[in-house]
Amino acid sequence: MPIPTEPVGSLPRPMKLQTAIAEYDAGKITKEDLKVEQDAACADSIKRMEATGSPINSDGEQRASSFATYPLADTLAGTGLADNLAGDGQYFAIFTDGHHRQLPRLTGGPFKYKTYAADYLKEAMPLAHKPLKQAVIAPSMLYLLYPLDGEIEGYTREQFAEDLVNECEKDIRKCFETGAKRVSIDFTEGRLACRNDPNNPWTGRGMLEQFIDLNNRVLARFSPEERVNIGIHTCPGGDCDSTHSADVDYAELLPSMFKMNAGYFLIQLASEPDKESVYKLLGEHSREDADGVKQVCFIGVINPQSPTIETPEQVRDDLVLASKYIPVERLGSTDDCGFSPFSIDVKPKHGSPDFARDVAFQKIEARVKGTQMASEELGVA
Ligand SMILES: [Zn+2]
Numbered sequence: 001m002p003i004p005t006e007p008v009g010s011l012p013r014p015m016k017l018q019t020a021i022a023e024y025d026a027g028k029i030t031k032e033d034l035k036v037e038q039d040a041a042c043a044d045s046i047k048r049m050e051a052t053g054s055p056i057n058s059d060g061e062q063r064a065s066s067f068a069t070y071p072l073a074d075t076l077a078g079t080g081l082a083d084n085l086a087g088d089g090q091y092f093a094i095f096t097d098g099h100h101r102q103l104p105r106l107t108g109g110p111f112k113y114k115t116y117a118a119d120y121l122k123e124a125m126p127l128a129h130k131p132l133k134q135a136v137i138a139p140s141m142l143y144l145l146y147p148l149d150g151e152i153e154g155y156t157r158e159q160f161a162e163d164l165v166n167e168c169e170k171d172i173r174k175c176f177e178t179g180a181k182r183v184s185i186d187f188t189e190g191r192l193a194c195r196n197d198p199n200n201p202w203t204g205r206g207m208l209e210q211f212i213d214l215n216n217r218v219l220a221r222f223s224p225e226e227r228v229n230i231g232i233h234t235c236p237g238g239d240c241d242s243t244h245s246a247d248v249d250y251a252e253l254l255p256s257m258f259k260m261n262a263g264y265f266l267i268q269l270a271s272e273p274d275k276e277s278v279y280k281l282l283g284e285h286s287r288e289d290a291d292g293v294k295q296v297c298f299i300g301v302i303n304p305q306s307p308t309i310e311t312p313e314q315v316r317d318d319l320v321l322a323s324k325y326i327p328v329e330r331l332g333s334t335d336d337c338g339f340s341p342f343s344i345d346v347k348p349k350h351g352s353p354d355f356a357r358d359v360a361f362q363k364i365e366a367r368v369k370g371t372q373m374a375s376e377e378l379g380v381a
Pocket of ligand 1: 234235236238337338341
């Protein structure tokens, strides 16, 4: 079997769509007007991603407020916030360029998603000629909606956790029912949990093992056959061409991360300073048998934060080197992260989101070609 290749999910939103979102937040256009732009951006995303030769694609998450907040609010500014939430929650991340992203705060129970990822997928399916994947948010990220200290009156932390696990399971199941071939769970908070940032209190609470246990509660609801197609994505964040936890040594995260009983992992690696040592860690800690599934390691071979387009030869060489440490039947390739996990992102290093979009498709094409070349070189084409 050739080496599989898969995107994380998002693409930069066209400037026209970002402008429409701002106008919707300002009350200048209607939800229907906004949807016209979202529809156009999704159709363009699928068409152009398919044109790269990519065997599995997404709608570029063009309708989502962000990879983390899509179940909770219509826009990143918080328009259309779900029930029992207020806008002033925790910073889930403070990025190295100084900007931050904030979660809503839970004010009471029960906790319910307002939008499921499958609501977007449903609109994308008729536009696709090849299989689609869907990214969903990890329960561990949404766990941060509950105040860090104390308890919400009438809604215990454990009641919330149970509702959260139920909603995450439903989010994943609905994706498969709607026709997703693969579902990956965004777990950017995993690496950040290893960082102790005094400006961001939750990061200093040693929450990683709690996150792993919570995510495993969701995974345990799926059979091994289902979990073959359920992945986990890890990265040091990616927003406005900046990261939040790239300085955290992978050695702190990976032994715990592979305790999650997922069938595959999408792992940021192209932008790591010492890739080979990480390949080695992946070989050591990924498991042949994770409660009935083998864990396939999709290594990042494309850096979405850099405007420089990787060559297929670079992609091939990364995979060939990784195969020294990871059995080729458990090796895949991916992008380091979504190309724009948050809807509002002008991609400063690229100069504009429209240019970053063009670059993204060229990068995906290089990933697909280079992965094919590696398959040939390793005798699995
Ligand atoms: Zn990511």
